[in-house]
Amino acid sequence: MQTHQAKRVEITIEAIMQSRLTEALMKAGVTGFTVLPVLGGSGRSGAWTRAGEIGRASGMVQVICIIRPSKLDKLLEAAFDVVERHIGVVTIVDCEVLRAERF
Amino acid sequence: MEQILSLAANNLLSPIILSFALGLAASLARSDLSVPEAAAKALSIYLLFAIGFKGGVSVSAHGIDAKLGLTLLAGIILSAALPLIAFALLKVMTSLNRLDAAAVAAHYGSISIVTFVAATSVLESSGIASEGYMVAVAAAMEAPAILSALWLISRGGGDGQRMDSDLWREILLNGSIVLLVGSFFIGWATGEEGLEEISSFIVAPFKGVLCLFLLDMGLVAGRGLRERSDVLRPGVLAFGVLMPVIGSLCGLGAGLLLGLSSGGVALMMVLSASASYIAVPAAMRVALPEANPSIYLTLSLGVTFPFNLTLGIPLYVALATAMTGA
Numbered sequence: 001m002q003t004h005q006a007k008r009v010e011i012t013i014e015a016i017m018q019s020r021l022t023e024a025l026m027k028a029g030v031t032g033f034t035v036l037p038v039l040g041g042s043g044r045s046g047a048w049t050r051a052g053e054i055g056r057a058s059g060m061v062q063v064i065c066i067i068r069p070s071k072l073d074k075l076l077e078a079a080f081d082v083v084e085r086h087i088g089v090v091t092i093v094d095c096e097v098l099r100a101e102r103f
Numbered sequence: 104m105e106q107i108l109s110l111a112a113n114n115l116l117s118p119i120i121l122s123f124a125l126g127l128a129a130s131l132a133r134s135d136l137s138v139p140e141a142a143a144k145a146l147s148i149y150l151l152f153a154i155g156f157k158g159g160v161s162v163s164a165h166g167i168d169a170k171l172g173l174t175l176l177a178g179i180i181l182s183a184a185l186p187l188i189a190f191a192l193l194k195v196m197t198s199l200n201r202l203d204a205a206a207v208a209a210h211y212g213s214i215s216i217v218t219f220v221a222a223t224s225v226l227e228s229s230g231i232a233s234e235g236y237m238v239a240v241a242a243a244m245e246a247p248a249i250l251s252a253l254w255l256i257s258r259g260g261g262d263g264q265r266m267d268s269d270l271w272r273e274i275l276l277n278g279s280i281v282l283l284v285g286s287f288f289i290g291w292a293t294g295e296e297g298l299e300e301i302s303s304f305i306v307a308p309f310k311g312v313l314c315l316f317l318l319d320m321g322l323v324a325g326r327g328l329r330e331r332s333d334v335l336r337p338g339v340l341a342f343g344v345l346m347p348v349i350g351s352l353c354g355l356g357a358g359l360l361l362g363l364s365s366g367g368v369a370l371m372m373v374l375s376a377s378a379s380y381i382a383v384p385a386a387m388r389v390a391l392p393e394a395n396p397s398i399y400l401t402l403s404l405g406v407t408f409p410f411n412l413t414l415g416i417p418l419y420v421a422l423a424t425a426m427t428g429a
Contacts, residue, residue, distance in 0.1 A: 016388045020269065046397060047330050051137040052319045054147045057384030058400065085392040 004100035008066050011079055012038060013088035015059035021082045025065060028078035031103065033065040043087065060087075066095060068103050110229070110417035117228075119221060120413055122314040126321020127409070131329055138319040146316040147217075148282060153305040153312075154220050154238060155283040159290025160298045161235025170361055171236050174371075177357045178240040181375050182247040185353065186212035189346050190255050196345075197338040199398065205255040206387045206394035210403045211346050212248025213379035214241055216279055217320060218411045222373040224313060225416050226366045231424065233366025237374075242284050244374055246274050249386045256391065270389050277382050320408070328405040331397040335406065339398065343406030347376035351419050359426060369423035376419065377411055378403040 013021055018035060025033060038060040040049030048058055067075055072092070079090060097103060114120060129136045138146075186208035193204040219241050226233055290297065298306070328335075335343075354375030358368030380403045387394055 014388055016273075016385050049137075049326070050140045052143045052323045052326075053140055054143050054319075055381040055384055057381075057388050057396065086388070087392075 001098065003096040003098060005069060006066050006095050006097045006100070006103055007069050007072050008064065008093050008095040009072070009075060009079070010091045010093075011063045011083065011088065012060055012090075013063065013083055014086055015056045015061045017082060017086055017088075018061050018063065021063055021079065024078040024082050025063070025075060028074045029071055030065050030067060030075055033063055036062045036064065038062055066097060066103055068100070110421050111414060114225060114417040115413055117225075118314050119224060119310065119317055123317040123321040123324075123409070123412055126318040126323075127325040127328075128321075130322045130325025133329070137322060138315070143316070143319045146312055146319065147279075149305075149312050150220050150309075150316055151216065151279055151282045152286045153309050154216075154223060155286030156290035156298070156301075156305055158235040158238030159287040159292070160294055161290075162287075163235075163291045163294035165235065167236070170234070170363065171239075174234070174236065174240050174361055174363065174367075175243050177361060178244045178371075178374065179247050181350075181353055181357060181371075182212045182214070182244040183251045184212070185350055185375060186248045186251040186255065188349060188353075189342075190252075192346060192349070193342055196342050197336065199339070201259045202256065202391060202394045203398050205252045206391050207342075207399045207402060208255065209248045209252030209387060210378040210380070210383045210399050211350060211407075212244075212251055213246070213383045214244045214374045215377035215379055215403075215408060215411070216241060216283065216381070217316070218373055218377040218408060218416070219370065220313060221317070221412055222370055222416050222419070224310060225420060226369060229420065231366040231369070231420065232364055233370050234363060237367060237370040238283060238287050240371070241374055242280050242287075245277075245280055245379070245382050248379070249274060249383060249390070252387075253390060270386065273389070274382065274386050277385070279381060317412075320404070324404045324409060327401045331401045331405075334395070334398045334401055339402060340406060343402045344410050347378070347407050347411055347415055351376035351415065351422075355419075355422060355426065358423065363427075365424045365427040368427055369420045372419040372423060373411070373416060376415055378407045380404045380408065 011021065022033060050059055053059060083090060189208035189211040190204055193199055193207060351372040354372035355368060358371035363371060380400060384396065384400055388396065
């Protein structure tokens with residue numbers, strides 16, 4: 001089956017910044033994304049878990065978007081403006097998709 | 104003094120405090136006991152709705168007096184002024200940098216709605232009446248402290264200008280405020296009849312739900328203390344206990360000046376003494392992301408919240424009743 005090269009960008013960021021990030025991504029031409037809750041983890045700010053939390057200050061989410069390689073730089077610039085001063089991780093991996101016109 | 108000790112002893116042995124202690128102990132002992140995030144949020148929605156609704160019913164039953172506007176104004180002024188006191192105290196007592204000190208100070212100007220809910224429960228158990236509109240005062244005291252903290256930062260030449268329209272909306276329309284104020288107006292509009300219709304849901308189970316919620320708060324507080332206790336240097340720790348006492352005295356002065364009932368004065372003290380751990384931490388993560396969240400979250404939830412819950416509330420209630428002669 002014919003597949004097409006794409007980039008999968010995973011941005012793990014504070015939950016409070018989610019809407020700011022996704023708005024910036026849309027403005028940068030991203031046509032779709034998926035938001036996943038993060039159960040917990042550990043990093044430079046110490047360990048944390050979602051269990052029992054009622055506020056949004058200590059939660060994290062992961063925003064995943066799959067895009068054409070040509071859109072990557074614009075996406076990263078938009079994402080960096082939002083995540084620069086915040087806790088988070090941005091990773092990029094190569095992937096393949098079946099329907100290139102959707103990205 | 105005897106009254107304070109008696110109230111404190113009764114409070115410490117109440118199911119509410121013992122539930123919090125259970126959560127705290129379980130967390131510190133590394134038990135796997137946990138309350139799922141969704142369940143904790145559901146419990147908090149229930150408590151906010153119930154406390155707002157009952158406040159509205161009380162206003163509906165007793166009517167509005169001229170003190171409402173003045174009490175709201177006093178709450179806003181206290182919320183804006185307390186961070187300035189907290190900031191000055193932090194500069195004297197701790198070695199926190201300006202950014203961390205301002206972020207911590209914001210928490211102490213704003214309020215902890217759970218402490219407020221626990222205090223209303225203690226007042227109800229003691230048969231002490233309070234003004235129903237104190238719920239609205241609690242909502243009004245959430246945000247001004249954030250502005251004071253940002254002003255403290257900008258005054259020191261720091262970057263405190265990240266107040267965009269989204270942040271304003273998140274602060275002023277955060278879920279807790281909308282639910283509290285909304286249910287207050289529903290209670291006000293529907294009055295005693297409305298309360299009768301749903302009392303089996305929002306009155307009878309209230310304390311049981313509060314116990315479960317405080318169990319969760321104990322678990323979260325214990326986890327914070329266990330994993331981030333290194334930020335609690337002696338000066339910071341002492342601030343976490345001293346500031347609520349100072350705040351409560353400011354609340355006492357305001358309550359007495361306004362001529363509130365003994366319950367109203369006690370609640371004003373509780374609001375001024377408590378530190379936010381829902382609205383302000385979220386605002387600080389957006390506006391002052393470089394400030395260390397471990398410090399303000401651990402201090403607010405791990406030190407000041409347990410202090411207010413166990414010793415503070417009975418102390419404030421006893422002082423309020425003594426000063427109002429009730």
